[in-house]
Amino acid sequence: MSKIKVVGVIILILNLIAIDVMIYWLWNRKEKTVEINYDQIISEKINNLPTPVCSCQSPTLAPTIAIKKTATTKTKSTQYIPIPGSGSTMENKWIDLAGTEFYISTDDYPNLAGAYFEANMKLTNGNGLAYLRLFDITAGIEVWGSEISTNSFTFTSVSSGKLTIRNGTHLYRVQAKSLTADTTVFNSGRIKFILEN
Numbered sequence: 001m002s003k004i005k006v007v008g009v010i011i012l013i014l015n016l017i018a019i020d021v022m023i024y025w026l027w028n029r030k031e032k033t034v035e036i037n038y039d040q041i042i043s044e045k046i047n048n049l050p051t052p053v054c055s056c057q058s059p060t061l062a063p064t065i066a067i068k069k070t071a072t073t074k075t076k077s078t079q080y081i082p083i084p085g086s087g088s089t090m091e092n093k094w095i096d097l098a099g100t101e102f103y104i105s106t107d108d109y110p111n112l113a114g115a116y117f118e119a120n121m122k123l124t125n126g127n128g129l130a131y132l133r134l135f136d137i138t139a140g141i142e143v144w145g146s147e148i149s150t151n152s153f154t155f156t157s158v159s160s161g162k163l164t165i166r167n168g169t170h171l172y173r174v175q176a177k178s179l180t181a182d183t184t185v186f187n188s189g190r191i192k193f194i195l196e197n
Contacts, residue, residue: 074196076113083119083189089176090183094142096135097186100174104191106167113196117146117160119174119189126153128180132189134163138170155187163191 081104087097106112123130129151134143144164150156178184 077195077197079109079193079195081191081193083174083191085174086185086187087174087176088183088185090178090181092177092179094133094135094175094177097174097176100186100189101137101171102173102191103169103171104165105169106165107169109193109195111195111197112165112193114194115163115165116192116194117143117148117163117189118157118192119148120155120157120187121148121150122152122155122185122187123150123178123180124153124183124185126151127182128178130182130184131177131179132158132184132186133175134172135175136166136170136172138168139166142175143172155185159192 081102083100083102085097085099085101087100089095089097117132117134119132121130121132129149131147131149133148134146135141136143145161146163148158148160150158174186174189176184176186
């Protein structure tokens with residue numbers, strides 16, 4: 001073998017050894033992890049800021065006012081308006097019962113939570129149904145929710161659902177009808193007001 005070939009083989013072997021060493025070194029090299037404490041860096045930067053020279057004053061803050069909410073409890077009370085008169089009918093259409101007129105002014109009840117029509121009524125012989133309702137003479141229309149009925153042949157107390165009372169002062173009266181040949185009798189009545197204060 002010539003000297004040149006021997007030198008070339010030696011260089012090749014040395015190169016292979018150098019590559020193996022480099023691969024081994026890279027393979028076993030431990031990477032260093034760097035942890036950055038941003039809070040510390042920011043704090044240092046703030047502390048190293050120059051102090052401004054200013055003749056101005058710091059703004060004064062208005063005192064904080066705590067508002068305490070208290071639960072308000074409403075109390076309910078009941079008032080009654082008696083309905084005058086009485087009456088009866090055998091008609092199968094609504095008939096005005098004379099002498100049962102009365103006024104209601106919503107201005108007198110600013111805390112009105114509900115109103116109800118209560119009547120003492122019966123159906124003679126109890127064969128069918130007797131009906132009563134309130135009629136708003138001022139508005140010319142029935143009072144919504146006021147219709148009541150019974151099939152009792154003895155006087156019984158009947159209460160309506162919640163009434164729709166229109167604002168202002170209105171004149172009302174009781175109306176009656178019967179769907180059979182028996183007589184609807186209205187003996188007495190009243191308006192029950194529920195007030196909330």
